Amino acid sequence: MHEYEWVFGTSKAAVVRTVMRWGRSTISCEFYDWAKHDPQMHESFFLDRESYRAYKIDKNQWSKKDESEYLSNCASRSRDNYRGWWRFCDLPHGYTPDDWFSVGRDHEELTDPDMPFEEVATKLQEQTYDEWKHLDFWEIESHDSSSIDKAIRYWRNEQVEGEDYYGAENEMPVA
Known part of the structure; x- marks a missing residue:
């Protein structure tokens, strides 16, 4: 996209699909099978969890809660059912699937390898929209109907007061 281009959509996913040129670019989704591609780290995840529990029990620091x-957590993330996750692939500008979303931000991890592709894509696109909004890039602004109305009121007030305002460069000079 170019500077000052606007994208409007009926949903978060629709906006992200437009910005990412979904279907025309190489960006897609894939299921990363962690257990297959990095079995040692997959197993370490479970061993660390079990070791931490044993340590806390041994120190009498493990509560009923x-x-x-x-x-x-063991039921939702067992060795059998927590084998990997869905992620974007073929991202632009050197992004890897691992650094697409901010560390420490809670994103719904999509771990069902049989999840329908369109559902996966939509959820990852929605998460991307939320990520962009959270990071507050100066290059990207996200608006809903209320915030766009507020921005328009601001620009109109600037116009009335004779200040520089968004869109002034596209108007014909008054003779």
Whole structure:
């Protein structure tokens, strides 16, 4: 996209599909099978979790709440059902799938390898929109109807007060 280009859409995913030129660019989604591609790290994840629990129990620092959360986590992320995740592939400008989203931000991890591709793509696109909004890039602004109305009011007030305002460069000079 070029400077000052606008994209409007009926959903977060629609905007991201337009910006990413989805379907015309090489960007797509893939299921990264962690257990297959890096079995040692996959196994280490579970061993570390089990070791941490044993250590805390040994130190008498493991509560009933900890155990409940542990069992819940074990059910949702077992060796059999937590084998990998969906991610974007063929990203632009040297981005890797691992650095597309900010570290420490909670994104829904899509771990079902049988999830329909279109559903995966939409969810990753929605997460991308949220990421861009959160990072507050100066290059990208995200608006909803309320914030765009506020921006237009601001520009109109600037215009009335004779200040420079967005869009002035596209108007014909008054003679």
